[in-house]
Amino acid sequence: MKFTLSWLKRHLETTATVDQITEALTDLGLEVEGVEDRAARLKDFTLGYVESAEKHPDADRLRVCQVATDEGVKQIICGAPNARQGITVVVAKPGVYVPGIDTTIGVGKIRGIESFGMMASERELELSDEHDGIIELPSGEVGQRFTDWLTEHDPAKVDPVIEIAITPNRPDALGVRGIARDLAARGLGALIPQGTPVIEGTFDCPTSVTIAEDTTDGCPVFALRLIRGVKNGPSPDWLQDQLRAIGLRPISFLVDVTNWFTYDLNRPLHVFDADVVKGDLRVHRAVGGETITALDEKDYTLPEGAMVISDDAGVESIAGIMGGAHSGVTEDTVNVLVESAFWDHIQTALTGRALKINSDARYRFERGVDPAFTPDGLDHATRMILDHAGGEASRPVIAGAVPDVSRAYKLDTARVESLVGMAIPADEQRETLTALGFALDGDMAAVPSWRPDVQGEADLVEEVARVASLTKLQGKPLSRPAQVLRPVLTPMQMRERTARRTAAALGYDECVTYAFIDQASAALFGGGTEATRLENPISSDMSHMRPALLPGLLQAAARNQARGFADMALFEVGAAFHGGEPGEQHLMVSGLLVGHTGPKGVHGDRRPVDVFDARADAEAVLSAIGAPAKAQILRGVQDWWHPGRSGKICLGPKKVLAVFGEIHPKVLRAMDVKGPAVGFTVWPAEVPFPKAQGASRGALHLSDLQAVDRDFAFVVDAEVEAQKLVQAALGADKALISDVRVFDTFEGGSLEAGQKSVALTVRLQPTDKTLTDKDIEAVAAKVVEKVTKATGGTLRG
Numbered sequence: 001m002k003f004t005l006s007w008l009k010r011h012l013e014t015t016a017t018v019d020q021i022t023e024a025l026t027d028l029g030l031e032v033e034g035v036e037d038r039a040a041r042l043k044d045f046t047l048g049y050v051e052s053a054e055k056h057p058d059a060d061r062l063r064v065c066q067v068a069t070d071e072g073v074k075q076i077i078c079g080a081p082n083a084r085q086g087i088t089v090v091v092a093k094p095g096v097y098v099p100g101i102d103t104t105i106g107v108g109k110i111r112g113i114e115s116f117g118m119m120a121s122e123r124e125l126e127l128s129d130e131h132d133g134i135i136e137l138p139s140g141e142v143g144q145r146f147t148d149w150l151t152e153h154d155p156a157k158v159d160p161v162i163e164i165a166i167t168p169n170r171p172d173a174l175g176v177r178g179i180a181r182d183l184a185a186r187g188l189g190a191l192i193p194q195g196t197p198v199i200e201g202t203f204d205c206p207t208s209v210t211i212a213e214d215t216t217d218g219c220p221v222f223a224l225r226l227i228r229g230v231k232n233g234p235s236p237d238w239l240q241d242q243l244r245a246i247g248l249r250p251i252s253f254l255v256d257v258t259n260w261f262t263y264d265l266n267r268p269l270h271v272f273d274a275d276v277v278k279g280d281l282r283v284h285r286a287v288g289g290e291t292i293t294a295l296d297e298k299d300y301t302l303p304e305g306a307m308v309i310s311d312d313a314g315v316e317s318i319a320g321i322m323g324g325a326h327s328g329v330t331e332d333t334v335n336v337l338v339e340s341a342f343w344d345h346i347q348t349a350l351t352g353r354a355l356k357i358n359s360d361a362r363y364r365f366e367r368g369v370d371p372a373f374t375p376d377g378l379d380h381a382t383r384m385i386l387d388h389a390g391g392e393a394s395r396p397v398i399a400g401a402v403p404d405v406s407r408a409y410k411l412d413t414a415r416v417e418s419l420v421g422m423a424i425p426a427d428e429q430r431e432t433l434t435a436l437g438f439a440l441d442g443d444m445a446a447v448p449s450w451r452p453d454v455q456g457e458a459d460l461v462e463e464v465a466r467v468a469s470l471t472k473l474q475g476k477p478l479s480r481p482a483q484v485l486r487p488v489l490t491p492m493q494m495r496e497r498t499a500r501r502t503a504a505a506l507g508y509d510e511c512v513t514y515a516f517i518d519q520a521s522a523a524l525f526g527g528g529t530e531a532t533r534l535e536n537p538i539s540s541d542m543s544h545m546r547p548a549l550l551p552g553l554l555q556a557a558a559r560n561q562a563r564g565f566a567d568m569a570l571f572e573v574g575a576a577f578h579g580g581e582p583g584e585q586h587l588m589v590s591g592l593l594v595g596h597t598g599p600k601g602v603h604g605d606r607r608p609v610d611v612f613d614a615r616a617d618a619e620a621v622l623s624a625i626g627a628p629a630k631a632q633i634l635r636g637v638q639d640w641w642h643p644g645r646s647g648k649i650c651l652g653p654k655k656v657l658a659v660f661g662e663i664h665p666k667v668l669r670a671m672d673v674k675g676p677a678v679g680f681t682v683w684p685a686e687v688p689f690p691k692a693q694g695a696s697r698g699a700l701h702l703s704d705l706q707a708v709d710r711d712f713a714f715v716v717d718a719e720v721e722a723q724k725l726v727q728a729a730l731g732a733d734k735a736l737i738s739d740v741r742v743f744d745t746f747e748g749g750s751l752e753a754g755q756k757s758v759a760l761t762v763r764l765q766p767t768d769k770t771l772t773d774k775d776i777e778a779v780a781a782k783v784v785e786k787v788t789k790a791t792g793g794t795l796r797g
Contacts, residue, residue: 014189070143175266201395513552567595
């Protein structure tokens with residue numbers, strides 16, 4: 001469903017902006033799919049003034065014009081019959097794209113004379129189909145943008161076009177007035193009253209209408225009126241502008257009227273050329289096999305049971321879907337029959353599907369058109385035709401009767417809170433329903449005829465809630481009845497399960513190894529002492545309790561490599577032991593990567609695993625179990641890790657959450673594992689629990705302001721850790737500095753022995769205003785000061 005802002009304002013008195021309107025529409029359930037800025041395509045066109053227009057020396061129909069523009073006087077050759085001296089025109093300079101001809105203007109030669117642009121017609125700017133001459137404006141300054149002139153003098157031509165998605169339950173929103181009614185109920189303006197025009201017919205309609213007895217369920221009411229002596233022709237500019245804006249091509253006034261009311265009031269209509277119709281009209285079901293040439297100039301064979309309108313000569317219209325070409329109006333039509341009928345949605349859908357015709361009328365009748373508005377719709381169309389095309393109207397002919405769709409439901413103002421969870425005052429609920437067209441009588445709400453979707457008391461609650469805005473709904477935890485059991489898993493068990501699922505999701509295969517290992521393997525990992533020795537082991541290679549999970553994973557890797565499986569990713573969740581007494585154990589999660597990553601193949605990212613793979617996976621597990629993001633990486637790991645390719649993830653120097661790195665080569669040799677091999681170990685119990693556990697994570701805070709990156713290079717002693725520089729830089733301004741990363745280290749060259757250069761990228765993320773150069777320089781100075789104080793380093797020149 002498309003409409004323009006000015007079209008909406010025919011029904012809604014409002015000062016709301018397009019953004020406010022679109023936001024409200026989506027919130028009301030009429031989701032905005034897009035807003036077309038029609039002024040954008042014309043932004044490069046400017047006004048010019050023709051100072052002279054001389055005949056082209058080599059072409060009778062061309063004129064060489066000297067046109068004053070914002071870039072001075074330009075020579076433009078034009079073949080329009082109205083190109084002459086003294087008129088204000090619309091100019092497309094070289095480089096401007098002209099949408100109506102799909103061409104970008106350039107400098108060219110026409111019969112040997114250069115032309116520096118073009119003077120545009122309305123069709124070339126897609127403003128209308130007029131192309132007999134260039135645009136002549138009654139006013140305007142040279143160099144003024146054409147869009148600015150239109151905004152001031154003819155804003156409908158550059159109105160934004162709003163497109164919304166209509167759900168099947170809201171047929172009333174297929175008319176602009178229905179959309180305006182929703183916005184008025186929300187409080188974005190006042191719905192402009194719309195009366196029903198009184199048409200005093202001066203003669204009886206000579207064409208009668210009958211509805212076959214077996215057809216009343218498909219067409220309960222049919223209204224018809226003859227208007228004689230009309231003058232059909234082009235529609236008024238405002239009508240053409242509105243139709244063209246939503247993608248409809250203006251045809252003639254009588255046809256445009258039916259299309260306009262289809263979108264304006266959701267009232268599909270049809271017009272017959274009365275001089276072509278033979279005899280009276282009859283609404284009936286097709287026998288099957290009849291043929292008709294429709295208005296789309298295609299031939300259709302009607303299925304049995306299809307709803308049709310016939311005259312004495314045969315079928316003239318496919319009811320509720322499309323009229324026939326034979327009785328369609330033309331520019332020569334002087335007597336017209338205007339039809340307004342109500343067609344059953346199921347019958348319309350069945351016929352449309354069988355014939356594979358998709359029309360605006362079918363789309364609306366399928367979803368439900370207001371049956372009570374059928375006679376009024378005829379009056380509205382008659383009034384517009386009389387006002388713009390003249391003529392004399394007959395008294396209406398009405399076959400059948402408007403179906404009674406009246407119904408009322410009890411309004412229980414307390415149900416909104418019980419069903420939706422929103423506390424809305426009773427008076428506000430009543431005001432909302434009244435604004436939507438419901439008639440309230442005590443605690444009963446009568447449903448308007450244009451709302452077939454309201455079928456019960458719960459629908460009244462839905463109307464109140466959506467107008468009040470469901471964005472105001474606040475989440476509240478459900479009460480826990482006494483008989484409902486509490487969670488049976490402890491927080492640590494939940495953490496263990498999360499770690500297991502995370503490791504599996506990362507691509508690891510879970511292992512379950514024995515808790516007993518041989519003394520030599522245990523000694524490699526800090527165990528193998530008397531405290532963990534078994535008095536009665538199962539075998540000699542299961543003599544000690546495992547001090548870590550990695551020994552079992554390495555043994556599993558060795559067995560797999562012996563069987564030809566070189567690449568693997570293994571993990572285990574379980575307990576390790578530092579003593580033989582109760583409580584002398586600790587839960588850990590360990591992972592082991594051996595060999596290469598990536599699939600085999602020409603294009604596979606196949607490379608040896610490295611320390612950064614282990615670090616990434618360790619951080620992923622920590623993040624999943626709720627570790628804080630402020631953890632830091634330090635040196636000082638156990639000696640079964642490679643000393644230069646490992647680290648520990650800590651909250652302070654003593655709170656170790658995890659360790660990762662490359663397995664020491666001597667350990668690999670002892671365990672008979674062929675490298676490369678990297679791994680990690682996470683201690684879930686060391687990760688602090690949040691002080692107040694909630695059902696969800698905290699809010700995500702993002703800033704719309706542009707972040708700024710600044711690079712620094714510091715010369716420090718070679719023994720200074722890069723992490724020390726990172727921490728110092730982070731502390732320079734905790735409000736603005738969101739991240740600090742090391743992107744380069746360098747030794748040698750011009751640096752003295754025992755020194756190195758560490759390069760940092762510091763990201764500044766403002767939250768309340770855009771940073772100025774002065775702000776950035778102030779933070780940069782603090783960074784240098786902090787790093788210098790913490791490390792003794794100097795800024796590299």
